[in-house]
Amino acid sequence: xxxxxxxxxxxxxxxxxxxxxxxxxxxxxxxxxxxxxxxxxxxxxxxxxxxxxxxxxxxxxxxxxxxxxxxxxxxxxxxxxxxxxxxxxxxxxxxxxxxxxxxxxxxxxxxxxxxxxxxxxxxxxxxxxxxxxxxxxxxxxxxxxxxxxxxxxxxxxxxxxxxxxxxxxxxxxxxxxxxxxxxxxxxxxxxxxxxxxxxxxxxxxxxxxxxxxxxxxxxxxxxxxxxxxxxxxxxxxxxxxxxxxxxxxxxxxxxxxxxxxxxxxxxxxxxxxxxxxxxxxxxxxxxxxxxxxxxxxxxxxxxxxxxxxxxxxxxxxxxxxxxxxxxxxxxxx
Amino acid sequence: xxxxxxxxxxxxxxxxxxxxxxxxxxxxxxxxxxxxxxxxxxxxxxxxxxxxxxxxxxxxxxxxxxxxxxxxxxxxxxxxxxxxxxxxxxxxxxxxxxxxxxxxxxxxxxxxxxxxxxxxxxxxxxxxxxxxxxxxxxxxxxxxxxxxxxxxxxxxxxxxxxxxxxxxxxxxxxxxxxxxxxxxxxxxxxxxxxxxxxxxxxxxxxxxxxxxxxxxxxxxxxxxxxxxxxxxxxxxxxxxxxxxxxxxxxxxxxxxxxxxxxxxxxxxxxxxxxxxxxxxxxxxxxxxxxxxxxxxxxxxxxxxxxxxxxxxxxxxxxxxxxxxxxxxxxxxx
Numbered sequence: 001x002x003x004x005x006x007x008x009x010x011x012x013x014x015x016x017x018x019x020x021x022x023x024x025x026x027x028x029x030x031x032x033x034x035x036x037x038x039x040x041x042x043x044x045x046x047x048x049x050x051x052x053x054x055x056x057x058x059x060x061x062x063x064x065x066x067x068x069x070x071x072x073x074x075x076x077x078x079x080x081x082x083x084x085x086x087x088x089x090x091x092x093x094x095x096x097x098x099x100x101x102x103x104x105x106x107x108x109x110x111x112x113x114x115x116x117x118x119x120x121x122x123x124x125x126x127x128x129x130x131x132x133x134x135x136x137x138x139x140x141x142x143x144x145x146x147x148x149x150x151x152x153x154x155x156x157x158x159x160x161x162x163x164x165x166x167x168x169x170x171x172x173x174x175x176x177x178x179x180x181x182x183x184x185x186x187x188x189x190x191x192x193x194x195x196x197x198x199x200x201x202x203x204x205x206x207x208x209x210x211x212x213x214x215x216x217x218x219x220x221x222x223x224x225x226x227x228x229x230x231x232x233x234x235x236x237x238x239x240x241x242x243x244x245x246x247x248x249x250x251x252x253x254x255x256x257x258x259x260x261x262x263x264x265x266x267x268x269x270x271x272x273x274x275x276x277x278x279x280x281x282x283x284x285x286x287x288x289x290x291x292x293x294x295x296x297x298x299x300x301x302x303x304x305x306x307x308x309x310x311x312x313x314x315x316x317x318x319x320x321x322x323x324x325x326x327x328x329x330x331x332x333x
Numbered sequence: 334x335x336x337x338x339x340x341x342x343x344x345x346x347x348x349x350x351x352x353x354x355x356x357x358x359x360x361x362x363x364x365x366x367x368x369x370x371x372x373x374x375x376x377x378x379x380x381x382x383x384x385x386x387x388x389x390x391x392x393x394x395x396x397x398x399x400x401x402x403x404x405x406x407x408x409x410x411x412x413x414x415x416x417x418x419x420x421x422x423x424x425x426x427x428x429x430x431x432x433x434x435x436x437x438x439x440x441x442x443x444x445x446x447x448x449x450x451x452x453x454x455x456x457x458x459x460x461x462x463x464x465x466x467x468x469x470x471x472x473x474x475x476x477x478x479x480x481x482x483x484x485x486x487x488x489x490x491x492x493x494x495x496x497x498x499x500x501x502x503x504x505x506x507x508x509x510x511x512x513x514x515x516x517x518x519x520x521x522x523x524x525x526x527x528x529x530x531x532x533x534x535x536x537x538x539x540x541x542x543x544x545x546x547x548x549x550x551x552x553x554x555x556x557x558x559x560x561x562x563x564x565x566x567x568x569x570x571x572x573x574x575x576x577x578x579x580x581x582x583x584x585x586x587x588x589x590x591x592x593x594x595x596x597x598x599x600x601x602x603x604x605x606x607x608x609x610x611x612x613x614x615x616x617x618x619x620x621x622x623x624x625x626x627x628x629x630x631x632x633x634x635x636x637x638x639x640x641x642x643x644x645x646x647x648x649x650x651x652x653x654x655x656x657x658x659x660x661x662x663x664x665x666x
Contacts (some may be wrong), residue, residue: 002413002432004506012509015412015432079348079648080335092536093529094557099335099348148644173337176345177645196426203425224427277644311481311610312510315412 007225009184009196014225015315024230024268024326031271032154034113034162041076042163044068044110051076054104055133057126070126071107072134072168078103079169086143086172102138102170106130112163115153115271117262119164125255127166128246131278134168135244139283144170146178146282149243154273157300166276174282181279182291189290197292200224201235210320212327213260217253220261222320222327227298229318230269232261232327234295241291243280258295264330265299272299340558342517342529347558348648357563357601357659364604365487367446367495374409375496377401377443384409387437388466390459403459404440405467405501411436412502419476419505435471435503439463445496448486448604450595452497458588460499461579464611467501468577472616477503479511479615482576487606490633499609507615514612515624522623530625533557534568543653545660546593550586553594555653555660560631562651563602565594565660567628574624576613591628597663598632605632 003016041049044067055072080101088097108127109119116124131149138147151166152158159165174182188196204211204221212220212232220234234257236250246254265272280293308314336349374382377400388405413434421430441460442452449457464482471480484499485491492498507515521529537544537554545553545565553567567590569583579587598605613626641647 001417002411004430004432006428008426008428010509013504013506017412017432078335079350084334092540093341093532094536095339095341097337099337099350148646171346171646173346175644175646176343180645199426203427207425311508312513313481313504313508 005225007223008188008200010180011184012225012227012312012314014227014313016226016319017315017317018319030154030156030273032115032273033271034115036112036162040112040161040163042071042105042107042161042165043112047071050074050105050107055130055137057130068110069123070109070130072104072130073107075103075105075167080171097172100143100172102141102144102168104134104168106134106166106168108164108166114164115262115266116151116164117259117266119259121252121255121259124259125251128251128254128258131166131168132244132246132251135280135283138168138170139244141170142284143172145284146171146174147280148175149278149280151276152273153276154300157273157275159273178279178282182281185290185292186288195239195290195292197235197294198239201237210324212264212324213257215253215257217250218257220257220327222324224320226316226318226320226323227314229301229316230265230272230299230323230327231316231320232265232297232323234258234261234297236293239289239292241281241285241288241293242283243278243293244283245287260332261297261327263332264327265297267330268326269299269301272301274299338558340556341521341533343513344517345558345560345645345647347560347646349559349652350648350650351652363487363489363606365448365606366604367448369445369495373445373494373496375404375438375440375494375498376445380404383407383438383440388463388470390463401443402456403442403463405437405463406440408436408438408500413504430505433476433505435474435477435501437467437501439467439499439501441497441499447497448595448599449484449497450592450599452592454585454588454592457592458584461584461587461591464499464501465577465579465584468613468616471501471503472577474503475617476505478617479504479507480613481508482611482613484609485606486609487633490606490608492606511612511615515614518623518625519621528572528623528625530568530627531572534570543657545597545657546590548586548590550583551590553590553660555657557653559649559651559653559656560647562634562649563598563632563656563660564649564653565598565630565656567591567594567630569626572622572625574614574618574621574626575616576611576626577616578620593665594630594660596665597660598630600663601659602632602634605634607632 004013006013050073053071053073056068057070058068080099080103084098086097109123135147148169185196210222223233276297281291337346339346383406386404386406389401390403391401413432413436417431419430468480481502518529543555556566609630614624
């Protein structure tokens with residue numbers, strides 16, 4: 001019998017389709033392997049092919065030029081622009097404003113052929129530091145209410161360049177799905193006086209059926225109402241609403257957890273394309289007891305069909321308990 | 334300057350990226366052309382390869398066998414099952430229930446090589462009648478709260494068989510996006526005492542910038558805050574919350590409008606894959622003044638990237654005014 005499951009945060013129902021249950025090898029997949037064949041603006045030596053950097057980490061202590069290990073540059077084709085006023089206006093019943101915001105690219109390493117799974121832990125930690133440093137800087141601009149930190153890996157996940165990179169989009173509005181998560185978490189808190197994510201952590205660490213791995217600082221789980229096969233959430237054990245308040249020990253630990261999850265995914269799903277998104281509270285809002293930042297990773301294995309767009313209703317052919325078992329059993333090497 | 338636009342129903346903000354503005358020919362596209370090469374369970378003569386039909390239209394007046402022009406059959410691999418109780422239960426903080434519901438396939442024509450754009454108007458009208466007849470039948474089962482009517486056209490839009498078909502999924506819950514639309518429309522009504530869709534119709538018919546075509550019964554528009562390039566909505570002029578209350582004259586008119594829109598899309602976008610979804614009020618609810626059924630068509634032209642999943646925030650590279658102009662100027666033949 002297929003099962004309907006409800007996400008405890010947003011209230012979204014998902015069909016877990018046991019009749020269609022599939023093993024990892026049953027998915028149509030496109031393995032993502034860097035080819036390095038084309039000219040790449042993100043490779044070392046081509047720094048002049050990107051706009052001037054807004055942040056860089058260097059190993060030689062220089063502030064410009066020299067050898068960098070990570071760079072953050074404005075997107076050459078930005079979806080939003082930093083200059084100008086919001087200039088909110090109506091047009092009949094419609095509302096519009098200028099696309100003020102920031103759109104930046106984190107070049108995670110000079111090594112074109114690397115992936116987050118194959119990089120050193122130190123390098124993954126630098127990406128996390130860069131995310132934090134950019135949020136701390138961007139939030140000083142009071143027009144910007146939300147900072148999206150995300151990575152598209154592989155062409156079918158939306159990456160247009162193969163050099164390892166992630167993206168930062170700072171927005172003058174709070175995106176709708178984010179607001180729903182915040183509202184759902186607040187409602188749960190009002191009812192229970194506990195954080196829903198803390199409750200999920202406790203239950204998953206106790207049940208262990210959907211637990212992939214745990215460390216002193218984090219736990220990785222296949223969520224109870226997973227929308228997608230092998231959807232994976234990484235949750236910090238310490239309650240904290242804002243990602244940018246991450247502590248040094250957590251950064252290092254998260255680098256290990258993130259790399260481990262991606263290595264396991266590479267093994268189980270043969271180097272899939274994936275999307276990774278940091279979910280965090282709006283940057284201009286104070287710390288809250290009800291929201292809890294976390295990371296969601298979604299490997300691109302299935303096609304999203306029409307009704308999923310139109311209704312927000314998902315059919316997931318892989319029970320999360322099965323996904324977690326495959327992920328647990330996969331080695332890290 | 335890119336522009337942020339707000340959908341007046343759901344409150345969702347979208348970036349209309351003028352810097353990235355693209356003409357129809359700039360999109361990566363996979364033209365959908367039926368090949369007819371494989372064995373097809375939906376073709377005439379293979380009726381025994383599907384579960385027994387729940388509805389069929391026949392030209393010869395027979396009730397079984399003979400020549401059919403349209404059949405509705407249960408999905409052979411259903412996402413939900415009709416038998417059984419909902420059996421709602423908790424599991425710690427989680428909620429689940431049995432996947433009770435219906436999952437049916439509308440075989441729109443015996444002709445494997447046809448498409449909705451190439452079929453006769455009469456045949457398209459039969460699809461609309463079949464949608465209506467099935468909703469009227471399914472809503473008698475009081476466990477079922479929402480009926481999704483949709484079509485995936487082309488493999489990249491999620492169609493696994495190329496024979497012209499659409500799908501019906503009846504659910505014991507109201508999907509989240511649907512509930513959001515209903516809530517948004519209700520809020521607008523509480524504030525204005527007018528239906529937001531009726532207001533959209535009035536404004537678009539007056540401005541004409543985003544209007545693609547209009548008839549006595551319907552109007553087709555590129556919505557102001559389109560999430561996707563060439564997203565198209567077909568709205569009935571007559572206020573009505575439930576699709577299944579469609580009148581005979583409207584069915585015939587809608588068949589012409591739908592076929593015309595798909596013919597225009599085929600011309601402008603070179604036979605794109607698309608998703609089509611009927612948006613309607615929950616079947617067990619009474620008619621309302623605030624909700625207005627309509628059809629949304631989304632050609633599959635762009636890849637949806639990571640942050641769109643995570644945030645519900647979309648970047649649309651084609652201003653809807655441009656899309657509407659291309660669609661208006663395309664002929665129907």
